[in-house]
Amino acid sequence: MKLKKKQRTTSKSKRNYLRKGVASVLLLNMLCFSLVPALALAEGEQTKSTTTSTKPASQQTGAVKIPTAKELDLKVSSAILLEPVSGQVLLNINGDEPLPPASMTKMMTEYIVADLVKQGKFGWDDVVTVQKNAAKTIGSRIFLAEGDQHTIKELYIAMAVGSANDATVALAEYVAGSEQAFVKMMNDEAQRMGMKTAHFANSTGLDIKDMPEGFQTPGGQETVMSAMDAAILAKYIVTDHPDFSDFTSLQTYQFRERDAKPIVNYNWMLEANKNVTNFKQFAYEGLDGLKTGHTSNAGNCFTGTAERNGMRLISVVMGTATDKARFVETRKVLDYGFNNFEAKQIIPPKSTVAGTETVTVNKAKNTSVPVVSDEGVSFVIPKGADVSTVQAKVELTSETLTAPLKQGTKVGTVTYSFKPDGMNQTLEKKVNLITTEDVEKAGWFKLLMRAIGDFFRDLFNGIKNLF
Template sequence: MKHKQPQRKSTTKRRFLRKSVASVLLLNLLCFSLAPVMALAEGEQTESTSTESTTTETTTVQTTATSIPSVNSLGLEVSSAILLEPVSGQILLNVNGDQPLPPASMTKMMTEYIVAELVKQGKFSWDDVVTVGKNAAQTIGSRIFLAEGDQHTIEELYTAMAIASANDATVALAEHVAGSEQAFVKMMNDEAKRMGMNTAHFANSTGLDIADMPEGFRPADGQETVMSALDAAILAKYIVTDHPDFTRFTTIQSKKFRERDTSPMVNLNWMLEANKEVTNFKQFAYEGLDGLKTGHTSNAGNCFTGTAERNGMRLISVVMGTASDKARFVETRKVLDFGFNNFETKQIVPPKTTVAGTETVTVKKAKNTEIPVVTDQAVSFVVPKGADTSAVQPTVTLADEGTLTAPLKQGTKVGTVTYSFKAPGMDQTLEKTVNLITAEDAEKAGWFKLMMRAIGEFFSDLFNGIKNLF
């Protein structure tokens, strides 16, 4: 038995050697396994530090938001004033903006809108010839001295109305379009209601006081033309939005109506940016200003609806009841400066955005019943410069999911989302509603899949029913 002792020792050594090697391998394995974890932990720490740095930087930017001066600090000398951003419809400044007042020739903006809209629809052409009637020929005030029976194109008369505020040209257009000025006035008042102009009432196409209209052509009710500054801004918004080519007329600085005329018509809007090169008007010229309409009567005082665009943001200003023709432009500058100096258009939500909590909708009979949804367009607000917009709140309204059945095309509307935001320094809560649409096609599942899904749902309901018995 003694001769077997060396073999037993050799076996023990081999076992010990194997355990040692295994231990080393296990230790190496653990080390290599921990290395990625340590690296990941280090990466997470670095990423966390980076995120904190970004947040800090963002906060620094956000705290530099413009401090909006009070409207009182502008020292406006007006009966009323409005500043409006036409894309969002936001009101940035309001001084008695809801008060109905005589608008004088700012009334012609509605005549301009209706005529341009009818041309756009193809019912009339800019080259159509207008024959001047008795009413137009007898109209007083700003005019181009049309005689009864004169013939001019719609474009020629429209130009005279837009840049020289010609009352006779305006009446000639109204009568050509509707047959009579009072029939045209009905169209004006109907359009005002459609646009949401709550205080506006039109007595004629020009803005003249009724007593200054030719006898025999005055409205029977004797109700004068009135329009609030807000209504004027709404009307201007429709012009610049529905007819973005309005500048084809409003930026003409001067033009002869007839070749034989000794002097040209001069644009009554002294604030046109192009006037910076004109000696008499350069003190009023305003960067980006390209419209829109002046107005003056003894009852209205001096009024002006102006519009200007800078850095992709257009603003519409209205001042009413200023003391002089110069004052209306001085006050307009104050109003527009208030807007451009203190506000900016900021995209709050880009297009094709997923709304947290409403990433998908359920579509019956689809191959994949959960279909992703996104917003159909971007959301932008006009906010104080540098404002923190992180507090925007979405409110989702979905269609009844029982009505959503495959197949559905990509881009199908399945609901809406309203984004709300109250910017610091602004009284109003800003809101915009956009559609939620499917981000991909919802293809209908085959009959076999629908059958198996129905069987699964049957047994699931059965199991839940049995479970609820106990």
């Protein structure tokens, strides 16, 4: 009897031992398999950490190397390259020196006339009667005679395409009553636009001595404009009058039926000229404006604008040696822009700012209200530049915010700044911070309970501070 009992005990012990052994094996397997992913992850993280590049950000992201101004070898008195949406200046070679702009002056005449038409003060079909001053104007012209009648649109095209001095003066006199009155409008507009060096003596860009006798501007102060000012003026044209290319991109224009030949656009770089034998060597992809200029004092000048891949650039070259040279140098400037830069959205619209995701609004149901930027932020940056270093600086309004508030209420501003590798300037843009929802005022009972809670909280903190 005792032997059987002892055998049963031994058998039971063996079964327990076997169970423990199996359990140990299973547990060991579980531990091993559970550790494999963790070890692999740890190994991967270690590999990632040890292989992080120590190259500059510009090389890590494949950013292009921006050529220096010297490397462009520009043969100009001055040059500017500007992106009109952001206003960024991508290239500046002596761009602030006031120089005679020749017929680039007509860009201001074009802007003012187009703006007055846009405002409804004049119509494109209004008929202009040519006066003595216009009829006697020399230089590039369409040979208007005193008493001739043409529409504003006809004269405008003759000015924009053929750089016709007589058509330009006829428009100036029609709009303002006299060319001198129009010149005052031009100088006032230049000041409004922020053109720092520009001074206009007439509507055409002619030297004062070449204006008709009896109509010459008194004082002897000639027309001057820096390349920077020309770029600013062009920026206003392309942004305020996006239909500008309806005129400036015309290759030819038949002004009168009796004219033996049509007016030929002085801008040889028009993209449409790629199939024209005489001009195809100058044709430039995306180019649709803007204005040439030439006098003996100014040399050869050109304000050009082209758009590629959704980015428009404005170039200005002044003081080139020949009419061909102004287009050769413009190509260098525009290629510099399109080959090396891109317009890129750095911050999308309706973005939150880290650390200022909400603001406090007094007397609101929910005192913590979400806020976002009201618009996106785009910069023109070197292609491939690292954009991870953008910084944000928030300035909340000094006024106390009190419910109720409408969705979209401005509560402050955020300034985004960014200095890309390859550029000397720090890019900045300020946008508004706005509420993302309506903010309702809390009821009287909730306000009462909140006030009581604040009272006892302040009382408790005051007592606690005693000790």
